[in-house]
Amino acid sequence: MSETKNPPGGKNESAASPKIGIPRREFLNEIAAGALGIAGLGSMVVTYRYLSPNVLFEPPTTFLVGSPDLYPQNSVTFLQDQQVYIVRTDQGFYAVSAVCTHLGCITQWKPELEQIACPCHGSKFRLDGTKIEGPAPRPLPHFSIALTADGELQVDTLEILPLNQVLKV
Amino acid sequence: MMTNQENKYEAGFSSNAKKDPVRVVFISKKTSATVTGDPGQQVMTYPHLVVREAIAFMVLVIALVAVALFWDAPLEQLANPLLTPNPAKAPWYFLGLQELLHYFPPLVAGIIIPTLVVIGLVVIPYFSVNVQGKPLWSEDRKRNLWMVLFVLVALVLLLGFSRAWTVLVPTALIGALMLYSYFAAAKSSPRREYLRTRPLSWWIMTWFILVAVVLTVVGTYFRGPGWSWVWPWSNHAG
């Protein structure tokens, strides 16, 4: 099978046909720019992943707070290290965050006023976390509190519960 | 010629070169007063030099990344002040010095010799004895030969007395090469001709480099526990 070769006089033909495609120089420049772009983008992605830590040395977000018997009926216990109030009512247990939702100060439970008060800007909350007065934008969140298989109470600060949910023990 | 009437409230310059002609720079043929000699053929820095530097950078990064992906940097045990590893070696660029420490006391090998080396390097350009680079054997052949022989013999004796074999061997090698270059007939072969026409500064620097390389290689591969001599294939010395 013979291949038809372009006759030497084919120059006229290519001059008459329309210019298609892009010039070789432009094409190579675009390829090079694309490659550099990919390299640059790749470097940025790699650097970003490098800079975001995979391991953090911060306190755990779930912790045990002891057996339910430690908490008398109708009591409020402030756990300072975990920044949480463990409240036991007639219905059961709930855990309220002690961190004020305004700007992060640690609140104080005032039993004589039955209020959780924030010393920084005067926000006041009821025991269930709802706001009485002050600049705080949201009520204090309730953390999930559950009973482990060993019979201990466990709080998870990443899980927020609705206000009226209690753990019946 | 532009009058200043319209421009009297303007500061700075506009991007319109016709309206506001801006002198960029006078590039005259003259250059810094210290430059002597004809510059020869010149090209624009941009793009010629800039593009070459960019290419050099890209090639370098590719090579570095390729190596870094496969060759892991070492990490030994936690630092323990109570336990000295045997041998305790310096980084490779100081291993030559550590090898020298084996023969000479710390003051000599650790302070005096490095200081002399640095001073020697610094004064090289100010020793304008041989700016033209005259070959060592071109003039006063016999006198130069005797001086070279004297220095070589003194060095070999001193090194032999200190039992500094790793310095003595490359020194003897260079000495032999110098004698060979002295006796080489003119234009006998390109290599011989090259050696024959080397100036003294070339010989001294080449001797220094050879000694430094030999010391470093020995310190890296031929020294084991207690800085004893080991053969690199028999024991892990490096």
Next chain:
Amino acid sequence: MTTSFSFQGALERLRETRVWRSIFRRGPARTNRTRSLAIFGNLFLHLLPVKVREKSLGVRASYYLGSISFLLFIVLVISGILLMFYYHPASPQAYRDMKDLRFVVSNGVFLRNLHRIAAQLMVLLVFWHMFHVFYRGGYKPPHEFNWVIGVFLLLATLFLSYTGYLLPWDQLAFWAITVGTNIISAMPAIGKKVRFISLGGNRVGENALLRFYVLHCVVLPLIAIVLIAVHFWRVRKDGGLTVREHDDEPGK
């Protein structure tokens, strides 16, 4: 097939926008005037002359040894800064951070390898550059002082490598620096004092680690940058790279 959209065309239109022209004022470098402006009007590049000798561009003229040394320095600064985000210069936390970089941090191994290999290569290359300049006679007048600056740059490089060597705080690091600082104390009269100041104490400990960290990350890089700038300036002011008659033009 025809492409009605071309990147070149888009780039040209971008270059004509007002924002672009307010930042990049010279326009495309297609005339010798704009090519001159590319060098002369650039903060970083105007250390260079507008024209260079063609013979100095060939690979065999300089083997680009000086350039590569400088480029390695840049790689080391960038990788070093990234490594600093995870490294605490305290004992024994420093060693744990090295382990973290190896096992926990994404691409930590790669960055540390890159930093170390670039460091070894830079020491090798500055030595090679010095020997090459010597054999080419690039130290002869009027370049004498630039050679001296080069010697100091060599010392800076060695000290940068040496101070960095301690930072992993492993056995290799600890004992290499112990031996080195003991040699320093052999200096007559001032040796012990110099060693005391370098270590911040009598032995290689926490103070030594912190001092070497500050030297390695702040003091020595600043000195190196200043010396590099003067070194480049001097090369160009004194007429550029040394060329020999037998040097080829690039591409030959």
